Structures are given as C-alpha cells and as structure tokens.
Amino acid sequence: MSRLVVLAGPTAVGKGTLLRAVLDRNPDIWVSVSATTRPARPGEQDGIHYHFVSDERFDELIEQDGLLEWATVHGKHRYGTPRAGVDEALQAGRPAVLEIDLDGVRQVKQTMPDALFVFVLPPSWEELVSRLEGRxxxxxxxxxxxxxxxxxxxxxxxxxxxxxxxxxxxxxxxxLERLITQAR
Known part of the structure; x- marks a missing residue:
C-alpha cells in the first residue's frame, strides 16, 4: 500500500498549478476528484474537475460514509473526498494525493493519521492577494x-x-514531486 499525501494551502497559493506540473511528469499519480455542491465554473467538467452534486446527494454520501472528509468552504458550498477512490488507489500501490482545505485535513488526520500532510505557502501575503485578484x-x-x-x-x-x-x-x-514519490 502507498501512503496518502494530503495537500493543502490558502486560496490562490498555486496548489493546483503545482500538482498539475507534478502530474505531467508522473502520470501514475492518482489524484482524488472532489465532490462539491457549488456550480461548475466556465470550462469545468463533471467528473474531471469535480463531481458536481446536489445538496441532497451530498447528504446521502455523508449518511452512507461515502466521504473520507467533507467541509463547508468559505461558509458557502460543501466539498468532500469520495472514500472509494482513495482506498482503491492506495491498495493498488499508486501514489495518491488529496488537495483539500484545512477542515478536511483535520478530518483525514482522524481517519488516516499516517498520511503525509503537506502545506503550500505563498512567498508573501502580498503575493497571495495579488494572485487571488489576478484570477x-x-x-x-x-x-x-x-x-x-x-x-x-x-x-x-x-x-x-x-x-x-x-x-x-x-x-x-x-x-512536491519528491514528497509525493517518496510516500510510495
């Protein structure tokens, strides 16, 4: 079994950009596709960027223990990690990564404390603000x-x-590539 890598950091820090670059060089790495109750942004595709679900379906996933973690993010929409895909990837020995928020990290620490928890930092607060505004x-x-x-x-x-x-x-x-590949 591989060791799960949990990636987190503040909005606009570049988690997605870093992870995509690592995946380009390591296509065998499995990355969870989160479920969310927020609507898709232009260009996002269901099942690729997120699993876009209704509030009712999200409630069902929670009740069926179908989520490894879940949280309400920015006080608005819910996001969660479907449990089945994570379990399958780890059991197959694939490097597996979750990109989640702090509330989700804390939940995963309770259920999978042996995971490797990685925080992405901006070079400065001012740069973080600039990146968010620039999006x-x-x-x-x-x-x-x-x-x-x-x-x-x-x-x-x-x-x-x-x-x-x-x-x-x-x-x-x-x-980031070094940390993920060493977690195998």
Whole structure:
C-alpha cells in the first residue's frame, strides 16, 4: 500500500498549478476528484474537475460514509473526498494525493493519521492577494471571504508534516514531486 499525501494551502497559493506540473511528469499519480455542491465554473467538467452534486446527494454520501472528509468552504458550498477512490488507489500501490482545505485535513488526520500532510505557502501575503485578484474568478466580497479564510489557514501551518513555498515554480514542483514519490 502507498501512503496518502494530503495537500493543502490558502486560496490562490498555486496548489493546483503545482500538482498539475507534478502530474505531467508522473502520470501514475492518482489524484482524488472532489465532490462539491457549488456550480461548475466556465470550462469545468463533471467528473474531471469535480463531481458536481446536489445538496441532497451530498447528504446521502455523508449518511452512507461515502466521504473520507467533507467541509463547508468559505461558509458557502460543501466539498468532500469520495472514500472509494482513495482506498482503491492506495491498495493498488499508486501514489495518491488529496488537495483539500484545512477542515478536511483535520478530518483525514482522524481517519488516516499516517498520511503525509503537506502545506503550500505563498512567498508573501502580498503575493497571495495579488494572485487571488489576478484570477478574476471571484467578486470583491468572495475575495475578502477567501482572504479571511487564508489568514486562519496560514496560522495552522504547525499541523502539517512538510511545507512547500510556491515562490519559484520549478523549485516548488520539484519539492512536491519528491514528497509525493517518496510516500510510495
């Protein structure tokens, strides 16, 4: 069995960018596709970017113990990790990664304490704000909500086994790749 790697960090820190770069170099790594109650953004596809589900279906998954973790993110929508895919990947010996929020990390620590918990840090607070504003996918109220959450997340850094600073992309990708492949 492989060791699960749990990746977290504040909004707009570049978790997805880093993970995509690692996957380009290591296509055997399995990454969980989260379920969410939020609507799809332009270009997102169900089953690829997320499993877009209704509130009722999400409730069923919780009741059936079908989620490894779940949380309400930014006080608005729920996200969760379907348990079956994680179990299958680990049992097959594949490197497996979850990209989740802090509440989800805390739940996984309860059910899978042997996982490797990795926190992605921005080079500075100012850079994090700039990256979030540069995405252009959230209105001002949503940006403020996400930045408030980011402050709380940054204060929880001691809950993680490893940190990766996303300052230089190549360096950060290499460090994340090393951590994931060593967890095999």
């Amino acid at each position: 252009g996918t959230e209105d001002e109220a949503e940006r403020m909500r996400r930045l408030a959450t980011a402050r709380d997340e940054l204060m929880a850094i001691d809950e993680f086994d490893e940190t990766v600073i996303n300052d230089d992309l190549d360096t950060a990708v290499a460090e």
